[in-house]
Amino acid sequence: MGHNAIDMLGITKRFPGVLANDHIDLSVRDNEVHALLGENGAGKSTLMSILFGSYDADEGLIKIRGKEVSIKDPNAATALGIGMVHQHFKLVHNYTVTENIILGIESTNRFGLLDLKTAEKRVAELSERYGLKVNPRDRIEDISVGMQQRVEILKTLYRNADILILDEPSAVLTPQEIDELMDIILRLKAEGKTIILITHKLKEIKAVAERCTVLRRGKYIGTVDVQDVSEQQLAEMMVGRAVKFEIDKQPANPGAVVLKIDNILVKNSRGSIGVKNLSLDVRSGEIVGIAGVDGNGQTELIYAITGLTPIESGSIFVKNLDVTKMSVKQRIEAGIGHIPEDRHRHGLVLDFSVAENAVLKNFDKYPYSSRWGVLDFPRIFSHAGELIEQYDIRAGEGPMMKARNMSGGNQQKVIIAREIDLSPDLLVVAQPTRGLDVGAIEYIRKRIVAERDKGRAVLLISFELDEIMNLCDRIAIISHGEIAGILREGEADEHQIGFMMAGARQKEGEGA
Numbered sequence: 001m002g003h004n005a006i007d008m009l010g011i012t013k014r015f016p017g018v019l020a021n022d023h024i025d026l027s028v029r030d031n032e033v034h035a036l037l038g039e040n041g042a043g044k045s046t047l048m049s050i051l052f053g054s055y056d057a058d059e060g061l062i063k064i065r066g067k068e069v070s071i072k073d074p075n076a077a078t079a080l081g082i083g084m085v086h087q088h089f090k091l092v093h094n095y096t097v098t099e100n101i102i103l104g105i106e107s108t109n110r111f112g113l114l115d116l117k118t119a120e121k122r123v124a125e126l127s128e129r130y131g132l133k134v135n136p137r138d139r140i141e142d143i144s145v146g147m148q149q150r151v152e153i154l155k156t157l158y159r160n161a162d163i164l165i166l167d168e169p170s171a172v173l174t175p176q177e178i179d180e181l182m183d184i185i186l187r188l189k190a191e192g193k194t195i196i197l198i199t200h201k202l203k204e205i206k207a208v209a210e211r212c213t214v215l216r217r218g219k220y221i222g223t224v225d226v227q228d229v230s231e232q233q234l235a236e237m238m239v240g241r242a243v244k245f246e247i248d249k250q251p252a253n254p255g256a257v258v259l260k261i262d263n264i265l266v267k268n269s270r271g272s273i274g275v276k277n278l279s280l281d282v283r284s285g286e287i288v289g290i291a292g293v294d295g296n297g298q299t300e301l302i303y304a305i306t307g308l309t310p311i312e313s314g315s316i317f318v319k320n321l322d323v324t325k326m327s328v329k330q331r332i333e334a335g336i337g338h339i340p341e342d343r344h345r346h347g348l349v350l351d352f353s354v355a356e357n358a359v360l361k362n363f364d365k366y367p368y369s370s371r372w373g374v375l376d377f378p379r380i381f382s383h384a385g386e387l388i389e390q391y392d393i394r395a396g397e398g399p400m401m402k403a404r405n406m407s408g409g410n411q412q413k414v415i416i417a418r419e420i421d422l423s424p425d426l427l428v429v430a431q432p433t434r435g436l437d438v439g440a441i442e443y444i445r446k447r448i449v450a451e452r453d454k455g456r457a458v459l460l461i462s463f464e465l466d467e468i469m470n471l472c473d474r475i476a477i478i479s480h481g482e483i484a485g486i487l488r489e490g491e492a493d494e495h496q497i498g499f500m501m502a503g504a505r506q507k508e509g510e511g512a
């Protein structure tokens, strides 16, 4: 047998207050799919950023195909045949697919003109060869997140990468897109590529990876053959204790109606109808789920409730208060909490510290501000310290750490901690466990149920049917902007929900 594709030996990287990588070893065989697994903040993205030349290691060495190399920047990585698709993509939205792909390596023809035609042809060929179905002339802003990700993959292939690093590629995808991605990964392997896959989803590891390396708190725990271990064993290796995939909960004890949506019509960002004829109640002490395929009105519904977009007609009440025309801030005061879908756009200010982000919605109120509007910084810091403790947020520098420098999953935990801590009467929760490790998912799900049991009303929007089925007391299926039916816990089976998500309607008189 030849050399390993990659050997990273004794890699160490320190950031202020944290040893992100502590003498980590990683060996990846040629042409294997190798999964990298670890808790939020374990050091996965850091290790891959070192391999891709974005960060310098403090110690350790890297060999590519048996030869020691120095990878001082991403250009050096590209020259060595290494490509990376980042956790948050870096595409220019008003450029086409091809323009994005050739950005930085544009070649000109013999007249000195940008040779877009040849580039387009090559992009089309690569797309065809790897089954990516990307149109080279589409504009990035017009294509789905899943397609954008394929453009990022194409970008690496265009640069002749034969080692591909995929950092949590499935975190932003819908279940259908994830299935397609798994096929793409297998296709890349069949074409001879070596792939490092970072994911929190054990099912994906079982589906495509041959071996898996586990990190915990910056340390190397071990490398296993995937077929020899169960999902449960992988989870334990990673968290260091047994993890429950299903949450125990008592039957709901619903009280008064907290959220009343009455026949609303909402337009989407393109000006066509996003949600129509939609009425729904959520009571205190219950979790109502919205199940559906992405793009069927979920975003418009969330925006309508939280005030991010005005509605065309109908009304929305929170505890009998008409909030239809209220601003976002007024709605927060009326008791609406929101864990948003897009954490960078609506959840956090990346240049603020954890402490500032934790009081983003109530810094101007007691106990964080005095009657005279003077901020009580010690109080704000100690509050952040409590949340860090409770939610196991890994912030190396503590409350002062900038959100931007935190790992993806830990950013998500800051938002969840803030919103739950505000204890709103209505909690609108969108894709809450995206990017979280299995241990954190277990904790967050328990907290959501605990909020329900305290009498809060919870509306949960998720693409993950498992999550909806595990947490919700009632499930509303949304399709083409309308509620196709509502099922109670227990009467819902996955098959029926899937059927309704695809557009089939519940018969009159059935369900809740």
Ligand SMILES: Nc1ncnc2c1ncn2[C@@H]1O[C@H](COP(=O)(O)OP(=O)(O)OP(=O)(O)O)[C@@H](O)[C@H]1O
Pocket (backbone or CB within 6 Å): 015, 016, 018, 020, 038, 039, 040, 041, 042, 043, 044, 045, 046, 047, 394, 395, 396, 405, 406, 407, 408, 409, 410, 435
């Ligand atoms: N630029 C930075 N400055 C300071 N600390 C950093 C920086 N980048 C990462 N860290 C810290 O290094 C540790 C490892 O972070 P990393 O992003 O590698 O985690 P991860 O395993 O990718 O987690 P996740 O699953 O949440 O994405 C974390 O404690 C993080 O806060």
Ligand SMILES: [Mg+2]
Pocket (backbone or CB within 6 Å): 044, 045, 046, 087, 407, 408, 409
């Ligand atoms: Mg990461």
